[in-house]
Amino acid sequence: MYRHILIATDGSDLARKGLEHGLSLARPLGAKCTVLSVSEPLRPEMASAARMGGIDDPVSRYDQQIDAIMKERFAFIQQRASEHGVAVELTHEIDSSPAEAIVRFAKLKGCDLIVMSSHGRRGLQKVLLGSQTAEVLVNTTVPVLVIR
Template sequence: MYDRVLVPTDGSECADHAIDHALDIAAQYDAELRVLSVIDSRDVSHSAPAISPNQIEKTLRERAESVVEAVAERAEEAGVRVVTAVEAGIPDDVVVEYAEDSDCDLIVMGTHGRTGLERYLLGSVTERTVRRSSVPVLTVRGVNGEKGN
């Protein structure tokens, strides 16, 4: 049923909880785990004037690469085939496009569990991905319903 499972991660506890689920699913179905971290291009373009956008992107890319490599190590320890990627762009756009381009069968994403006005004002990468994806999306709330950062 699942040959390629995509798990986007930003290194948060919420994403980490989703990774647990994605690893379990990938192991059960002998599927390849695709680990994606997205450098939000809006974070780079809205940087402080004293810091060059190139330096900010470099720092964010190094952090993202570290995050996906940590997940890759967990996958390898669990005997799950893994492919990592770091992309730049608008997170939900990148996740949806990556899933389609990589022929992923499932996206597993954490959700911060925001409600009401907070969700309306902040929006949600997960929510936008669910609405736009042609691939099924499994959403995983943070441990004990945590709201994350």
């Protein structure tokens, strides 16, 4: 049925539910499994504020922090994948729109299922907070399994 599953995660507890579902699907299907984590770039106003606060090279500091976070996140994902008996490809991208990065990556890599989590916010909360999952659903032709 599915040959290449893309699991999108931001490392949150909710996203771990999506990770578990995706890994649980991959093994019995014999599907290739790729885990994508997208980080937003350091915004210029944040870099400026950091410089004013005495940080000489905020971009390098931000990159180091992201690298440390991804190393820890990927170690956890690799452990969970191993426990599920699934080989995973781990990928990290920096993009100001995580949803666009997920859609683009799925298309580029020929993924035939995207697995991701959603808080399920509605109404004003959704408008104010936005929803990466909703954006992915609107902008992809690839089936999306949403975990709540």
